[in-house]
Amino acid sequence: MNAIPLDYFLLVAAALFAIGVAGVLVRRNALIILMSIELMLNAVNLTFITFAARWQALDGQLFVFFIMAVAAAEVAVGLAVIISVFRLRGTVHVDEINLLKG
Amino acid sequence: MIPILFFLFAGLAIAAALLMVTHKNPVYCAIFLIITFFALAGLYFLLGAQFLSVVQVIVYAGAIMVLFVFVIMLLNLSEEARLPAGRSYQTGFGIAFAAILAVQLLVMVAAGTRLIGSLTGEAPASGTVEKLGATLFSTYLYPFEVASVLLLTGIVGAIILGSKKLPKEQ
Numbered sequence: 497m498n499a500i501p502l503d504y505f506l507l508v509a510a511a512l513f514a515i516g517v518a519g520v521l522v523r524r525n526a527l528i529i530l531m532s533i534e535l536m537l538n539a540v541n542l543t544f545i546t547f548a549a550r551w552q553a554l555d556g557q558l559f560v561f562f563i564m565a566v567a568a569a570e571v572a573v574g575l576a577v578i579i580s581v582f583r584l585r586g587t588v589h590v591d592e593i594n595l596l597k598g
Numbered sequence: 599m600i601p602i603l604f605f606l607f608a609g610l611a612i613a614a615a616l617l618m619v620t621h622k623n624p625v626y627c628a629i630f631l632i633i634t635f636f637a638l639a640g641l642y643f644l645l646g647a648q649f650l651s652v653v654q655v656i657v658y659a660g661a662i663m664v665l666f667v668f669v670i671m672l673l674n675l676s677e678e679a680r681l682p683a684g685r686s687y688q689t690g691f692g693i694a695f696a697a698i699l700a701v702q703l704l705v706m707v708a709a710g711t712r713l714i715g716s717l718t719g720e721a722p723a724s725g726t727v728e729k730l731g732a733t734l735f736s737t738y739l740y741p742f743e744v745a746s747v748l749l750l751t752g753i754v755g756a757i758i759l760g761s762k763k764l765p766k767e768q
């Protein structure tokens with residue numbers, strides 16, 4: 497009984513991804529939406545690493561490496577955008593950031 | 599030993615993720631997300647990705663979440679925490695669509711169960727620094743350079759967007 501089916505990892509990744517989607521759709525705070533996006537990226541990373549273990553190949557792990565680099569850049573720019581929006585509008589509530597709505 | 603660790607880390611990750619999505623205070627959300635990242639680092643370790651497990655703790659739980667906590671403190675969101683949680687139909691539709699997606703994903707994974715093997719006690723493909731580095735600097739050299747340019751662009755963009763100057767009213 498010393499074996500875990502690899503699809504348990506995939507089930508965990510699927511659950512985390514769905515939780516992240518729920519966070520993006522339900523929460524109205526821009527910071528928490530960004531955090532939920534991070535959660536979804538991590539769920540995808542877990543899938544990549546699971547399949548890297550399945551095929552005994554390192555390519556999946558390298559993709560996770562690149563996803564982490566992209567996520568770091570994304571968070572830096574995203575948080576800068578949130579800060580400048582907060583300076584302009586005084587809120588990070590996404591329902592009130594409706595300048596383009598006319 | 600491995601099954602116990604797996605269920606520990608998996609349960610911790612999902613519980614902390616649920617708390618992150620539902621908690622009102624952004625600071626607690628950030629802390630629950632950090633717990634999720636630590637649990638995921640444990641899962642990566644079980645899958646034989648030692649280097650990525652450490653990078654997960656350093657880059658995600660360290661650098662990225664410090665940035666988040668920093669911005670939460672900077673924006674002083676104390677009264678933001680008490681904002682209305684969106685219109686009720688938005689919440690209902692959001693939960694409904696997320697539930698549909700969850701069922702789809704879980705059914706899809708469960709349908710392919712027998713195609714995937716098990717993680718046994720022996721070490722799977724070990725993602726040590728040596729092996730990852732050898733592949734990264736030979737096969738994936740070009741994406742590596744592109745990633746460095748992307749990070750440079752991210753730094754410049756963050757500085758320009760975050761700088762004090764506001765656009766002048768014309």
